[in-house]
Amino acid sequence: MIDFKKRISSGKDNKKTDPLELYKTLDRKSVAGPLRQAQEYILNEWFQNHHDDKDLIIKLHTGEGKTLIGLLILQSMINSKEGPCLYVCPNIYLVSQVCAEAEKFGIPYCCIGDDRQIPDEFMSGEKILISHVHKIFNGKSIFGIDNNYVHVGAIVLDDSHACVDVIKEAFTITISKNDNKDLYQKIISLFNDDLTEQGEGSFLDIQSGDYETFMPVPYWSWIDKRTEMLKILSDYSSDNSIQYVWPLMRDKIKEYCCYISGNTIEISPYNPNVNTFGSFSKSKHRILMSATTQDDAFFIKGLLFSADAVKYPLVNSSQKWSGEKMIILPSLINDECDRDLVVTKFSKRKNNSFGMVALVPNTKRQDHYRSLGAICTDRRNIFDEIGKLKRGVFDRLVVINNRYDGIDLPDESCRVLIIDSLPFFNSLSDKYEEKCRPDSEIIYKKIAQKIEQGIGRGVRGEKDYCAILVVGSDIVKFMRSVTTNKYFSAQTQKQIDIGLEIAKISQEDQEPGDSPIKPVMSLIQQMLKRDEGWKEYYTNEMDSIESTTSNATIYDKLLEESRMEILYCNGEYQKASDEMQKFINNFSGNDLDKGWYLQQLARYIYPIAKDKSIQLQKSAFISNPQLLKPKIGIEYSKVSYINENRLKRIRSFLKKYNDYNELVLEIDELLDYLSFGMESEKFESALKIIGELMGYISQRPDKEFRKGPDNLWCIANNEYSFFECKNEVAETRVEISKSEAGQMNNHCAWFEEQYGKDTKVNRFLIIPTKDLSSNANFTHDVRIIRRGTLKFLKDNIKSFIAELKSYDLSDITDDTLQRFLDLHKLNPSNLLDTYSEEYYHKSR
Structure with a gap:
């Protein structure tokens, strides 16, 4: 056998480090063609200007070949003797896909085998190790923790937003x-x-x-x-x-x-401390792959990435958008085309031509689809069902529960995607932050990010296309409102604008007698049949996207938060407290957010000054009653009817909205939340605002003072109604339990203690059953509100709001308001007579 290496002049290293030149030397399979323009641009820009960066974010449109870019960058590092090099996928299922890509392009790689040993070819810097985030980030990681870690020269995190969530779970x-x-x-x-x-x-x-x-x-x-x-x-x-x-x-x-x-x-x-994992934190080069529609701000706290790397990612600025997403908002096309109608229509629909998928936020939403015949996935069957879609096995709608990333549904595998309702947070810590600061920039960004991840599931390439139906009043409001719409990427904002415009056009084109869903189905058909008018309209609109500069304020804020938390973790409690106090002094947000940071300050100072911590916690709680109740110092504040009439209060409520459409968005969301099965926080919050809409002084004693019923309305001078909400109990519940009756009795006693025995009060229990257990008793008169009467109340509120459509919200007369309140049974006496009933006490 001829040894050709001897023919190569000694001392000459032929290994290419320029990734563009390197690609030409690879033993690629015949299906692997030349690099795309976007790949060439990114690789050249990296090699020329970012090769030595420690932290770098590469942002790419879906389908631009980010896997190959990551592999070529790592192979360049290996050829430059800067290994070992590690390519990290967000889950184990994607490892095989990346390995297949490396195989296809002739890039040497290795994996961790059944022996759970780190391969020698990786340690010696010969081959790229392809693994998944769970393998690296855990307390028993074979890569080590703290000072005992495997040194890595360069690491690439693929789909890094999904990786951040997994890393948090690791802690x-x-x-x-x-x-x-x-x-x-x-x-x-x-x-x-x-x-x-x-x-x-x-x-x-x-x-x-x-x-x-x-x-x-x-x-x-x-x-x-x-x-x-x-x-x-x-x-x-x-x-x-x-x-x-x-x-x-x-x-x-x-x-x-x-x-x-x-x-x-x-x-x-x-705040998860990724410094624990030295293979990542001390790597000479850390490269994150991110979609162009994703906000990377959370890499600052989640991965302790430099703020400059987040502010100035490597992007291909010549391409503004990729793929075709027809966002359809059915409820804006026709009021009757609500979530229930869309879910029913598509759950029962059979289809053999393409895949249909729905993303839902929780199990309750998924169960609705299941009852209508859709295919529902869980951990055991999700990848089997996705595999069927990719193989062209189509039948019924496939429903995916609370999973907005890490799933690719290209081409025919998903031509119709339903995004159903606002995404929920998975962890209790995220849910707590959302409850305490629902209107904060941080929460809005997190929600927008999840929605964009979901929208991106059905369009995985430049020429891919998908109809995306957005249903549920909460998500429609979020995507449409000027307050929250701005947290989406420029690309998504433009796609939403297109959706709003086609909703308006569809409204105008409806014929009398058309079914509410007909315009929706017509739009989908136009897209599926590749209507030239639609394609040209979409392209023209998307090409008009203007480049925007990112808001650096949140980056600096997250950097400060991370720095202060590190001080606390290092035991520098006074320094952490001083820095947080400066942060609060310069704070310009709302009271809820300010209270949130005051609570962090109280926590920082607790180990060294408990008395001061208690006082700070009291201030935090006064600013934001959803926070922790301090050990001492909070007294219940009674509500009373201020001397102004109910109609004036209603007008004041209506004046908060710029126009009728904004009012409808808010009320639709509230009425959705006011449903059996909805989580208690949203239900009780909605009931509070509904009380304000109806002109009452409204309070949540249990949340605001940690004692008393869930909701309390002062409906007139020295006249009240209070509500205990059991909307989350199973609808199949046959009776009111002894513990629930006891809880209601405690609230009755609390009310008498605070307001006196002679004060007029109506007591309501919102629960699916009116039957009181034989071994339970109420100490006072209690009225029951069940599903039917609650729905009747909601319908009447919706009808009342509809009456206001032709009026100027800032100038409605008392006579008009009172006439509508009477017409739709929204007076105080109706709570007893129309919307509640007596309980039935079972015999022993």
């Missing part, structure tokens, strides 16, 4: 009541008194197994009882839910917080 202990009841109960018992003090009613719901209700353990209780908590967790440290997190948190428990629901306990860090 989080999730204890299921079903899987480990003993451990769950021990933790509940440890914090029993603390949680009761925070909210007796909520804690009773948790004890009864209500999985939607959750409570944070006060940080002072967590810190004071940390030794007892560590002993409990240590005894269970070999449990599957703990063992991979235990090495990361056992010596850092002060940096963690705890949330408890009726079926889950979540223990998570305030």
